[in-house]
Amino acid sequence: MRLPLASGIMLMLILAPALGCGGSDAESQVTIGETLYAEHCQLCHGDAKSGEGALADVPTHGPDGHTWHHADGQLVDIIIGRLSYRGKKMPAFGGTISDEEAMAILEYFKTGWPAEILEAQQEASKNWNALNP
Ligand code: HEC
Secondary structure (H helix, E strand, C coil): CCHHHHHHHHHHHHHHHHCCCCCHHHHHHHHHHHHHHHHHCHHHHCCCCCCCCCCCCCCCCCCCCCHHHCCHHHHHHHHHCCCCCCCCCCCCCCCCCCHHHHHHHHHHHHCCCCHHHHHHHHHHHHHHHHHCC
């Protein structure tokens, strides 16, 4: 009489991932990021992965670009406009998008980065967070 219950639990364990439990949050983050990027960023930065269509002197976000050399926290500050520097041409998006939405755009960029770049950038982001509590 115990077998049916056990197989029921097994079935739930097998079906849970198929029903979208787990991982769906990250997926929707990427979708949100992709939509925002197309709306506000692509006209200057070009395709998020290949950089195709980027305007002259605008950095691209793919593996060949420069974005992954920065930590998450720093990139969010650049996007929102909290981080300024001489000659900055990048518009501040503070009034337009939230920190969470800027992070969603970064999650979208990361879908185009190979494992070694993801790892290096994750390490840099951890260090940056430790220095900027
Ligand atoms: C009007 C053109 C323009 C738009 C629109 C724009 N950017 Fe930029 N962005 C730039 C330029 C130019 C730079 C290079 C730094 C500078 O001159 O300020 C830059 C720099 C950056 C950087 C730093 C990249 C690096 O490699 O150091 C990030 C990240 C970034 N932009 C993300 C975004 C995101 C996300 C959006 C949309 C929410 C966006 N940008 C919209 C022009 C733009």
